Amino acid sequence: MKILVVDDDDFLRALVKKALLSQGYKVMTSSNGLDAMGKLKNFSFDAIVTDNVIPYGGALPIAEYLRQNAPQLPVLVISGGMPPSARQEDSSATIPAGHILYKPFKKDELLAALGSVVAAAA
Secondary structure, eight states: OEEEEEOSOHHHHHHHHHHHHTTTOEEEEESSHHHHHHHHHHSOOSEEEEESBOSSSBHHHHHHHHHHHOTTSOEEEEESSSOGGGOSOTTTTTSOTTOEEESSOOHHHHHHHHHHHHHHHO
């Protein structure tokens, strides 16, 4: 399974990549929305793990692009920018409930969330 990981935080992006590689996933990374969109247009992926807030866009433009071009592709959004009171589905048209993983998270939580998102898309 090939995963695109998008996050502008170099450390977190590396940790997510390492966690996924340890489980046998193939991983490509991007540090911003513009680079991610280029990779989405030029490579094939089985799932996307993206930070909610990234330079040159964010998770919502990526999800919108995917909805139009690859609606079956699972997307897991990782977010640390929303306070607990806002942790509800305020963008229901774009990010389905349960497809957001809030920071901080552990490796097993990341893997379980990704597994859930992939299973829901199957």
